[in-house]
Amino acid sequence: MAREPAHEQPEIALSPEGRDSRVTLGGALTLAGLARLHAALDALPADRPARLDLSRISRMDTAGAWAICALRERLAAAGQDLTLEGTTPAQENLLATVRDAWPVPDTTPPPRQGIADRLEALGRRVAAGGQLLLELAGYLGLFLLRLGGSVLRPRRFHLTALVHHCEDVGLRAVPIVALMAFLIGVVLAFQGAVQLRQFGAEVFVVDLIAISILRELGILLTAIIVAGRTASSFTAAIGSMKMREEVDAMRTLGIDPALALIVPRVLALLLMLPILGLIANAAGLLGGAIMSWAELGVSPALFRTRLIANTDVSHVFVGMIKAPVFALIIGIIGCHAGMKVRGNAESLGMMTSRAVVAAIFAVIVADAVFSIFFAEIGI
Amino acid sequence: MTEDRDTDVVIRLRGIRNQFGQNIVHDDLDLDVCRGEVLGVVGGSGTGKSVLLRTIIGLQIPAAGRIEVLGTDIGRADDAARQALRMRWGVMFQDGALFSSLTVRENVEVPLRGAARLAPATRRALADLKISMSGLPWSAGDKYPSELSGGMRKRAGLARALALDPDIVFLDEPTAGLDPIGASEFDRLIRDLSDSLGLTVFMVTHDLDSLHACCDRIAVLAEKKVLVTGSMQEMLEVNHPWVHDYFHGPRARAALATADGQKG
Numbered sequence: 320m321a322r323e324p325a326h327e328q329p330e331i332a333l334s335p336e337g338r339d340s341r342v343t344l345g346g347a348l349t350l351a352g353l354a355r356l357h358a359a360l361d362a363l364p365a366d367r368p369a370r371l372d373l374s375r376i377s378r379m380d381t382a383g384a385w386a387i388c389a390l391r392e393r394l395a396a397a398g399q400d401l402t403l404e405g406t407t408p409a410q411e412n413l414l415a416t417v418r419d420a421w422p423v424p425d426t427t428p429p430p431r432q433g434i435a436d437r438l439e440a441l442g443r444r445v446a447a448g449g450q451l452l453l454e455l456a457g458y459l460g461l462f463l464l465r466l467g468g469s470v471l472r473p474r475r476f477h478l479t480a481l482v483h484h485c486e487d488v489g490l491r492a493v494p495i496v497a498l499m500a501f502l503i504g505v506v507l508a509f510q511g512a513v514q515l516r517q518f519g520a521e522v523f524v525v526d527l528i529a530i531s532i533l534r535e536l537g538i539l540l541t542a543i544i545v546a547g548r549t550a551s552s553f554t555a556a557i558g559s560m561k562m563r564e565e566v567d568a569m570r571t572l573g574i575d576p577a578l579a580l581i582v583p584r585v586l587a588l589l590l591m592l593p594i595l596g597l598i599a600n601a602a603g604l605l606g607g608a609i610m611s612w613a614e615l616g617v618s619p620a621l622f623r624t625r626l627i628a629n630t631d632v633s634h635v636f637v638g639m640i641k642a643p644v645f646a647l648i649i650g651i652i653g654c655h656a657g658m659k660v661r662g663n664a665e666s667l668g669m670m671t672s673r674a675v676v677a678a679i680f681a682v683i684v685a686d687a688v689f690s691i692f693f694a695e696i697g698i
Numbered sequence: 699m700t701e702d703r704d705t706d707v708v709i710r711l712r713g714i715r716n717q718f719g720q721n722i723v724h725d726d727l728d729l730d731v732c733r734g735e736v737l738g739v740v741g742g743s744g745t746g747k748s749v750l751l752r753t754i755i756g757l758q759i760p761a762a763g764r765i766e767v768l769g770t771d772i773g774r775a776d777d778a779a780r781q782a783l784r785m786r787w788g789v790m791f792q793d794g795a796l797f798s799s800l801t802v803r804e805n806v807e808v809p810l811r812g813a814a815r816l817a818p819a820t821r822r823a824l825a826d827l828k829i830s831m832s833g834l835p836w837s838a839g840d841k842y843p844s845e846l847s848g849g850m851r852k853r854a855g856l857a858r859a860l861a862l863d864p865d866i867v868f869l870d871e872p873t874a875g876l877d878p879i880g881a882s883e884f885d886r887l888i889r890d891l892s893d894s895l896g897l898t899v900f901m902v903t904h905d906l907d908s909l910h911a912c913c914d915r916i917a918v919l920a921e922k923k924v925l926v927t928g929s930m931q932e933m934l935e936v937n938h939p940w941v942h943d944y945f946h947g948p949r950a951r952a953a954l955a956t957a958d959g960q961k962g
Binding site for chain 2 (some may be wrong): 351420
């Protein structure tokens with residue numbers, strides 16, 4: 320019974336043409352020799368009946384049986400018969416199994432791709448986009464409602480969860496946020512120095528660093544880092560709970576998932592993002608000051624004096640007022656994507672990456688809206 | 699399949715020892731599987747049924763012992779011999795283990811790609827045949843695994859395991875998680891395929907109905923080895939507490955009554 324699959328080949332002998340095609344098969348009718356066998360059987364004319372002599376074959380597997388059944392189907396379509404001779408009961412059994420399982424294509428209408436279908440697809444995507452915005456607004460409303468509810472009934476509030484998420488979202492993000500802001504300060508000072516030196520106006524590098532970091536970059540880049548870090552972890556955590564039906568279990572036990580999962584996370588982000596923004600501002604100014612000192616000879620004392628004298632405190636407020644908005648955007652998008660995860664791992668991965676992209680995009684859009692707003696009211 | 703069943707051993711395990719750290723799962727385990735039989739492996743949770751399956755197919759290297767499959771000593775065989783061996787067995791994992799980025803048909807085509815040089819149309823047709831033989835409708839071939847129910851995923855996994863007309867099929871809990879109707883259909887499918895294709899089936903299962911419906915022989919794993927092998931009738935007479943409880947419990951009696959009812 321030992322066999323060498325790579326070497327076994329069928330032996331095919333065609334008898335001289337008569338009123339029907341006669342083929343004597345020998346050797347092994349298996350997958351390894353299927354290409355030859357199928358080609359030989361496929362070449363038989365379909366305008367006359369065929370007789371296959373199987374008495375000399377040593378082995379047949381489903382691939383060989385498939386080739387014989389394929390010939391039978393082809394001849395039957397042309398109204399001709401296939402006769403098999405010399406089959407053993409085991410071979411007949413195998414042929415019957417293959418014939419019984421012969422796949423019959425469903426008659427499915429071919430997909431149309433007319434202009435109307437494209438329009439419909441476009442319309443569906445637009446509607447889905449609108450639906451997504453509505454759902455996000457719904458989650459924001461749900462968050463505010465549950466937050467208000469827990470102010471009225473503080474006993475139901477999950478304080479431990481809030482503290483845990485504050486540590487996760489805030490404390491653990493401090494090193495990366497501080498390092499990022501420090502490097503941004505260094506880059507701004509260096510680039511500013513190269514340009515401003517041409518005009519002999521090196522000292523204005525302080526204004527450049529202070530305004531750009533305090534007003535825009537500090538909080539925007541912090542929000543982008545947090546969006547990548549936290550929106551994905553919210554989606555992954557809630558999504559895996561959704562996948563393992565933990566969220567459904569909560570509902571049946573009378574625990575409100577919005578109160579237990581969404582409120583602590585979004586609230587933690589709401590509390591922590593302004594603090595992270597402040598840390599980023601400080602680290603950015605520090606980086607800028609060190610670089611100005613090293614590159615331009617602006618001493619720390621001069622830097623401090625110019626910073627206090629020339630930079631209005633309103634820049635800080637313009638920056639910081641964006642923080643809670645960014646926090647809400649990141650938290651709601653992350654939690655919403657998590658609740659949208661369905662029962663398989665692919666959807667978890669897809670929703671996580673989608674949440675990060677959507678959160679970063681939404682943060683930048685919101686920042687642009689803020690810029691236009693502040694320009695209009697003249698701050 | 700003219701050979702005498704008793705003498706033609708396709709899987710021969712001798713002195714297998716598996717351990718994870720301090721935890722010894724198998725110790726001096728022996729087992730023979732004969733050609734053409736359907737062997738059911740049972741045992742309590744944690745007795746290493748799946749570990750035994752993984753050991754035979756080479757996913758778990760035993761700490762000691764000899765594994766011979768189809769006359770090849772797996773521990774000593776070179777890569778070419780192992781590759782040739784892999785073409786001659788098929789494995790169905792518990793949840794099908796289908797590749798999620800491929801459709802069912804493409805999943806079944808994967809082993810066919812490696813085995814023989816076939817025209818794409820022939821390969822497709824063969825894959826369709828295997829899908830249909832596993833009892834799946836035509837439309838399932840174009841679907842992705844995530845679009846299928848658990849039972850259909852198992853059938854698709856079986857179709858992939860059967861793609862190369864293997865000599866041996868390994869099934870890990872084929873009926874776990876199926877409803878009784880689906881499970882008994884699956885039992886019948888395995889029995890039919892084993893009869894018509896001359897398959898040797900190595901099946902890890904918990905399902906007493908499956909043991910009745912399709913197994914020729916049962917091997918009980920307990921006390922770190924194969925405690926006893928034999929037919930269902932022989933199992934009923936074994937005088938070991940765990941084996942006795944397993945085959946004389948209320949579920950076992952119900953399964954036995956059903957099986958007798960079907961035969962009678």
